[in-house]
Amino acid sequence: MTPEEIAQCAALAMALEVSATPKPGNIDREHNYPETRYEHFLASAIATYPFFAEAARRRRSFGDLLYSAVIESKKWQHGGNTHFGALVLLLPLAMAEGETAEAHEIVKDTTTKDAIRFYQAFKEADVNVPRVERLSLESESSIREIREEGKTLYQLMVIAETYDEIAREWTQGFPLTREAHKLLVNHTEEEGADINEAIVQTYLEILTMEPDTFIQTKHNRRTAIETSQQAAEIIDQIEREGYRSTLPEIKRFDDQLLSKRINPGSTADIIIAGIFLLLLGGYRY
Amino acid sequence: MTPEEIAQCAALAMALEVSATPKPGNIDREHNYPETRYEHFLASAIATYPFFAEAARRRRSFGDLLYSAVIESKKWQHGGNTHFGALVLLLPLAMAEGETAEAHEIVKDTTTKDAIRFYQAFKEADVNVPRVERLSLESESSIREIREEGKTLYQLMVIAETYDEIAREWTQGFPLTREAHKLLVNHTEEEGADINEAIVQTYLEILTMEPDTFIQTKHNRRTAIETSQQAAEIIDQIEREGYRSTLPEIKRFDDQLLSKRINPGSTADIIIAGIFLLLLGGYRY
Missing domain, CATH: 1.10.4200.10 (Triphosphoribosyl-dephospho-CoA protein)
Known part of the structure; x- marks a missing residue:
């Protein structure tokens, strides 16, 4: 390369x-x-x-x-x-x-x-x-x-x-990073999701796995854990009803976090690293 | 450089x-x-x-x-x-x-x-x-x-x-390209518009000045001229009422063109060249 x-x-x-x-x-x-x-x-x-x-x-x-x-x-x-x-x-x-x-x-x-x-x-x-x-x-x-x-x-x-x-x-x-990469590969290759949907889903999944450090630093640990729990509920709904049907719920979650300025910045950093590996692996769209 | x-x-x-x-x-x-x-x-x-x-x-x-x-x-x-x-x-x-x-x-x-x-x-x-x-x-x-x-x-x-x-x-x-550059400098420096607004306005202004070649090739000359005339009306409204008040009208124009697949692609190319000169000139945001 x-x-x-x-x-x-x-x-x-x-x-x-x-x-x-x-x-x-x-x-x-x-x-x-x-x-x-x-x-x-x-x-x-x-x-x-x-x-x-x-x-x-x-x-x-x-x-x-x-x-x-x-x-x-x-x-x-x-x-x-x-x-x-x-x-x-x-x-x-x-x-x-x-x-x-x-x-x-x-x-x-x-x-x-x-x-x-x-x-x-x-x-x-x-x-x-x-x-x-x-x-x-x-x-x-x-x-x-x-x-x-x-x-x-x-x-x-x-x-x-x-x-x-x-x-x-x-x-x-x-x-x-490796987990995010694996999830991105799965969403794009196995499920045929477009790149936007694959990133949004992976972002929520990684957020579920780990309370976000940036939220914890900016707000507190409890807020970080609660945010991850909410993300987990959304992931459950996606698994039950599919991404498209869950979109309104994702948007509500988005509005709620934005209004409180709760931004999972560390999770985003990890997602970037995962996308980097996806692209290095040859994924194109 | x-x-x-x-x-x-x-x-x-x-x-x-x-x-x-x-x-x-x-x-x-x-x-x-x-x-x-x-x-x-x-x-x-x-x-x-x-x-x-x-x-x-x-x-x-x-x-x-x-x-x-x-x-x-x-x-x-x-x-x-x-x-x-x-x-x-x-x-x-x-x-x-x-x-x-x-x-x-x-x-x-x-x-x-x-x-x-x-x-x-x-x-x-x-x-x-x-x-x-x-x-x-x-x-x-x-x-x-x-x-x-x-x-x-x-x-x-x-x-x-x-x-x-x-x-x-x-x-x-x-x-x-030079005209687009001049307009972009004017919108960002003189009027203090943010980069998004400056680009949208300049795009409409350049479209007004010249029927878009891409529309002409894909559709016909009449469609290209009509599109430029509509852009001119929007520019008039922006001058009278300001960008923010005209935004709903710009969005309606957008919906209308998108539904007919009328895309002023050559105008976009020229705007890119204008932004390139703006950035080369040191504009940052």
């Missing part, structure tokens, strides 16, 4: 994910948040293209690529953070040409320098996290500590894995 | 154009045609990215780039022709880094080989044209004739300019 193909798959994965509608709580082609709009995600998806080609060429470290991609995304859109979590998943997968076992080795090999770059990138990305966590993640003293203690980025992810599903993807070998 | 920046601008221009809604008669984020869907355009926009970077590097001829981009677009989506007309405009503009005067020189310098590649690309692109024209454009004898007579692609565009507004962009130095 050429670096260009890998970059095409990554950019298209991001564009397809944000386009998929109705995607309860998250921005999609028909729903914006006041400060962050659909077009911000399109710009970011295309702006980060070159860094996936670079990742595939394996000439730069993960940390450098992440930092550069975040800076580039910010140059192209003013909607705040769009793809930080997605980049954390996609870049090692791009370096590994989609082989999750190899991507796992790559993230295990990250260094202290990667950890510092990660913190710097996080600071630039303007990720929506509570003030306390932001301070710890953004403070100069944190970076000094990492440097002094010689912690690698992987070691930091091991610490974070108890409360962060993106960190868990790193430490456990991309389990939800 | 780097080749990557030029490719980012081109891909984003295509993504923003197809996303803009409501865009009467054409596919947008909320409207598909049965065989060609919104996601086909997103795939094509991202698939053709590398050819704009190549165009900017000026190492390959226009004809080769067009042919390769069309083939790549087809590899990534099965919705038929998406961006043939847009590529014909964007590639010389990318080669010229957005300088329309230089792009005009570049298209004047096209060769017989470019003409042959253009015909081959056209054949691959599955452009929706009447059977008679398709035969003339696709037949092997046409290519033989071009070769024997030594006609350049620019000379063929001069022949086509009487009935084809894309050809006219080539022969007259991109007049509508």
